[in-house]
Amino acid sequence: MDVGQNAQNEDGTTPLPIDLDGRQPVLVVMGVSGSGKSTVAALLAGQLGWDFAEGDDLHPDANVEKMASGTPLTDDDRWPWLDTVSSWVIEHAMADVPGIITCSALKRKYRDVLRERNVIFVHMVGSKQLLGTRMSARLDHFMPTTLLDSQLDTLEPLDSDEQGILIDASRPPAEGAAMVVRQLHLKPAAGSSALGAPNPGQSTAPKRG
Numbered sequence: 711m712d713v714g715q716n717a718q719n720e721d722g723t724t725p726l727p728i729d730l731d732g733r734q735p736v737l738v739v740m741g742v743s744g745s746g747k748s749t750v751a752a753l754l755a756g757q758l759g760w761d762f763a764e765g766d767d768l769h770p771d772a773n774v775e776k777m778a779s780g781t782p783l784t785d786d787d788r789w790p791w792l793d794t795v796s797s798w799v800i801e802h803a804m805a806d807v808p809g810i811i812t813c814s815a816l817k818r819k820y821r822d823v824l825r826e827r828n829v830i831f832v833h834m835v836g837s838k839q840l841l842g843t844r845m846s847a848r849l850d851h852f853m854p855t856t857l858l859d860s861q862l863d864t865l866e867p868l869d870s871d872e873q874g875i876l877i878d879a880s881r882p883p884a885e886g887a888a889m890v891v892r893q894l895h896l897k898p899a900a901g902s903s904a905l906g907a908p909n910p911g912q913s914t915a916p917k918r919g
């Protein structure tokens with residue numbers, strides 16, 4: 711699959727040519743809290759009929775309780791969660807089954823454990839003001855808006871040698887999803903998941919709460 715060769719990122723830069731060596735892509739939709747990862751990823755998964763997992767639902771309960779109480783996670787808190795996310799990514803990447811998972815993946819070293827040849831990071835980028843407004847309006851979520859500063863401080867944007875694209879979080883979700891499809895030349899799945907996901911396009915992560 712020849713993806714991204716001639717596409718441009720929204721900021722006008724040209725992404726690295728993405729060479730999937732004929733394999734199916736696994737998208738990791740990343741970015742700080744409130745950037746629209748879950749919204750755009752679910753839309754994309756539904757449109758494409760791909761396997762989908764919501765990374766928030768893979769956190770150990772202790773992590774969720776810690777974030778809900780207003781304390782940022784440490785690296786040590788995140789590693790077990792990243793292991794679970796990584797297992798999902800590797801299972802799909804190795805089986806050559808396309809998939810989409812959300813994961814903040816704030817630091818490069820976190821992305822290193824998710825990186826496979828056919829993994830593409832989709833970084834949702836928005837201003838602090840926009841994200842803060844969205845987080846404050848989101849009433850059914852454990853993540854308090856007070857953690858936005860630490861999320862932004864922790865974020866290490868994609869380096870130029872990382873396989874990925876940037877999506878402007880201020881666009882409507884359907885436009886963001888369409889940008890991903892266009893930039894990566896994505897195609898809907900022909901049939902249901904070869905890994906047996908019962909409903910491709912719906913998160914297979916256990917529902918939290």
Ligand SMILES: Nc1ncnc2c1ncn2[C@@H]1O[C@H](COP(=O)(O)OP(=O)(O)O)[C@@H](O)[C@H]1O
Nearest residue numbers: 743744745746747748749844848879881882883
């Ligand atoms: N492009 C968008 N335009 C308007 N509202 C959005 C958009 N993307 C997400 N939202 C809203 O913003 C909030 C945060 O989005 P969400 O997808 O939960 O972000 P994340 O998964 O990155 O934390 C949600 O209430 C969602 O409905």
Ligand SMILES: O=C(O)[C@H](O)[C@@H](O)[C@H](O)[C@H](O)COP(=O)(O)O
Nearest residue numbers: 742743744748766783788814853
């Ligand atoms: O590494 C972290 O600190 C968390 O994973 C965090 O980055 C993530 O964003 C939360 O899971 C909140 O959930 P939302 O991203 O859905 O707000």
